[in-house]
Amino acid sequence: MAELARGREHVVATAGEIAPGEHKVVPIGRYGVGVYNVDGRYYAIANYCPHEGGPLCAGRTKGQTVADADRPGGAKEVRPGEFIYCPWHQWGFELATGTTAVKPEWSIRTYPVRVEGDEVIVSA
Numbered sequence: 173m174a175e176l177a178r179g180r181e182h183v184v185a186t187a188g189e190i191a192p193g194e195h196k197v198v199p200i201g202r203y204g205v206g207v208y209n210v211d212g213r214y215y216a217i218a219n220y221c222p223h224e225g226g227p228l229c230a231g232r233t234k235g236q237t238v239a240d241a242d243r244p245g246g247a248k249e250v251r252p253g254e255f256i257y258c259p260w261h262q263w264g265f266e267l268a269t270g271t272t273a274v275k276p277e278w279s280i281r282t283y284p285v286r287v288e289g290d291e292v293i294v295s296a
Contacts, residue, residue, distance in 0.1 A: 185292040190214070193253055197229050200296045205283060207294060208233065208267050210253045215267035216283040216294045217256065226260035228280065233257070236264070 184198045184207050195208040197219055204219040206229030219229040233256050235249035255264045265272045270280035283296040 179296075181293050181295050183291045184294050186290045187287055187292060188290070190292065193233070195229060195233070198294065200283075200294065203227070204229070205294060205296055206256070207285065207292060208253075208256070210267065214285040214287060214292055216285045216296065217265065217267055217270055218281045218283075220280065221258040221260065221263060221265075222278040222280065223258065223261055223263050223274075226258045228256060228258050228265065231257045231259040231262075233267070236266075 182198065182200060185196055190196050190207060190209040192209050192211050195206050197204045197206050201218065205216050206219050208215045208217070217228070219227055221228045233253050235252040236255055237247050238250055240246035240248040254267055256267055257264045263272055263274050265280050268282070270282040272278060283294050286293050
């Protein structure tokens with residue numbers, strides 16, 4: 173797959189091509205960019221984990237685990253589908269911002285996404 177030029181807008185899919193809860197990796201930059209549909213909101217994040225260079229977008233998406241105040245010692249998941257977890261060591265990154273709680277200074281680059289008509293457009 174040919175790498176797309178940087179610094180441009182790219183039509184990467186149609187809105188129906190990436191169903192809610194799904195993603196697509198597109199060939200932008202050295203590692204590619206994952207484009208995610210989270211309940212109709214689209215996010216784009218670099219396909220690279222800064223920990224050891226893992227293919228971030230091959231990981232699973234899920235929510236964030238937080239303490240459950242209603243169950244002492246318990247935990248619950250909030251914001252389902254808004255985080256990507258690296259398949260190598262499970263570092264989690266927020267899709268919207270690229271930040272990680274593990275080591276905040278190692279955030280991942282995110283890219284603006286918009287839907288125009290039926291086209292999903294990434295600026296990267």
